[in-house]
Amino acid sequence: MTTTNDQSVSDAVTAGSHATESARAGLSNLREGAGGTVDQQRVATVVGAALEGIRAAIRENKVTYEEFDAFKRWLIAVSDTGEWPLFLDVYLEFEVEKVAAESQQGSIGTILGPFWLDGQAQLDTPATLPMRDDEPGTPMILAGQVTSTDGTPLRGATVDIWHTDDEGWYSGFASKPPAGNLRGVVRCDDEGRFEIHTRKPAPYTIPLDGPTGQMTQAAGWSPWRPAHIHLLVAAPGHRTLTSQLFFTGDPYLGNDVASADKPELTLDPQPTGNGDEVRSDRDFVLEPGD
Numbered sequence: 266m267t268t269t270n271d272q273s274v275s276d277a278v279t280a281g282s283h284a285t286e287s288a289r290a291g292l293s294n295l296r297e298g299a300g301g302t303v304d305q306q307r308v309a310t311v312v313g314a315a316l317e318g319i320r321a322a323i324r325e326n327k328v329t330y331e332e333f334d335a336f337k338r339w340l341i342a343v344s345d346t347g348e349w350p351l352f353l354d355v356y357l358e359f360e361v362e363k364v365a366a367e368s369q370q371g372s373i374g375t376i377l378g379p380f381w382l383d384g385q386a387q388l389d390t391p392a393t394l395p396m397r398d399d400e401p402g403t404p405m406i407l408a409g410q411v412t413s414t415d416g417t418p419l420r421g422a423t424v425d426i427w428h429t430d431d432e433g434w435y436s437g438f439a440s441k442p443p444a445g446n447l448r449g450v451v452r453c454d455d456e457g458r459f460e461i462h463t464r465k466p467a468p469y470t471i472p473l474d475g476p477t478g479q480m481t482q483a484a485g486w487s488p489w490r491p492a493h494i495h496l497l498v499a500a501p502g503h504r505t506l507t508s509q510l511f512f513t514g515d516p517y518l519g520n521d522v523a524s525a526d527k528p529e530l531t532l533d534p535q536p537t538g539n540g541d542e543v544r545s546d547r548d549f550v551l552e553p554g555d
Contacts, residue, residue: 342476352477354379359524370414370552374508375525378495380435381427385448391460392451394426397443402431402464404542405534407510411457411498411549418457419551425450425497426461433469457500465534465543466492468517481522491517491526496549504554510547 322328343349358376366374386395411422427448429435436446447466453459470488472478481488491511498506511518511526513533518526534543 339476339480346475348475348477351379351472351475355471355477355523362525369504371504371550372498372506372508372548373527373529374506375527375530376509376523377497377507378509378523378525380438381425381495381497382437382448385425385427385450386445388449388451390451390454390458391462392449393462394447394449395445396447396464400430400447400464402467404540405463405465406460406537406542406544407463407494408460408544408546409458409548411453411459411500411551413500413503414550414552418455419453419500419503420455420457422453422457422459422498422500422551423450424453424459424461424549425499426463426494428463428466428494429469429492431464431467433467463494465512466494468492468515471522486522487517487520488522489517489520490523491515491521493526498549498551500551502553503551506549506551508549510545 323333343352354376358378362374362376388394407426411419411424413419427435430442430447432441434441436442436444436448447463449461451459451461468489468491470478471481471490473482473488478488492515493509493511496506496508496510498508509525509530511531513531518531532545532547534545536542537544
């Protein structure tokens with residue numbers, strides 16, 4: 266998950282462990298699971314379709330016993346490292362998000378990913394995210410307003426924001442950045458407006474030391490994610506928006522290993538005239554809900 270060659274071998278395990286705990290808590294995009302009784306017919310339909318897809322791949326590609334045994338070893342490695350949530354986030358969550366978006370209104374969203382952390386600094390707008398005194402990277406301002414679908418400004422809205430540093434490291438998942446670096450929950454003003462001062466993030470690879478990264482490389486697929494900012498935009502009485510924001514000119518746009526980038530989520534930061542600082546404005550619209 267970094268652009269450098271000194272990636273810690275614990276990255277995949279750390280990410281997998283955290284995502285596993287979130288999954289065990291029954292959270293998907295930070296919303297509680299539906300729970301309740303299991304619909305047997307629904308299980309049979311969905312699981313049956315998934316299994317038949319795998320069987321069809323075996324038949325059509327004439328999978329050998331050697332390849333089948335390699336697949337079983339890979340499954341064991343995924344389990345041993347706790348990478349199931351990471352694998353599912355990278356290769357399947359974007360399809361679930363597409364299905365969910367069909368019935369949702371308001372601003373467009375995308376996947377959560379495995380690197381969110383609870384309990385981060387609570388900040389009032391205008392806010393500067395926690396960072397090192399000599400934090401590298403281009404200074405950046407992200408500003409905007411949170412409204413409801415009828416245009417009403419949402420007092421009490423918050424923007425939970427996290428992203429990598431200039432070297433592609435997430436705090437909490439690598440030893441380089443200090444805890445809480447470039448993370449925070451920003452409280453908007455009475456008109457739902459926010460202004461966040463941070464640093465422009467860098468592209469990074471998914472962890473390459475674990476089975477998900479190894480499978481990706483074995484298939485010859487790009488392991489890169491374009492530079493992006495994660496956001497959870499929330500307000501009382503409204504559905505929380507899970508989204509990411511990307512940047513024009515990024516070499517990995519359109520080839521995101523997680524298939525999470527969308528043209529509608531791409532920013533084009535402009536110089537502010539204050540040194541090399543840039544700024545992007547992005548408003549968010551939330552639909553009423555629980």
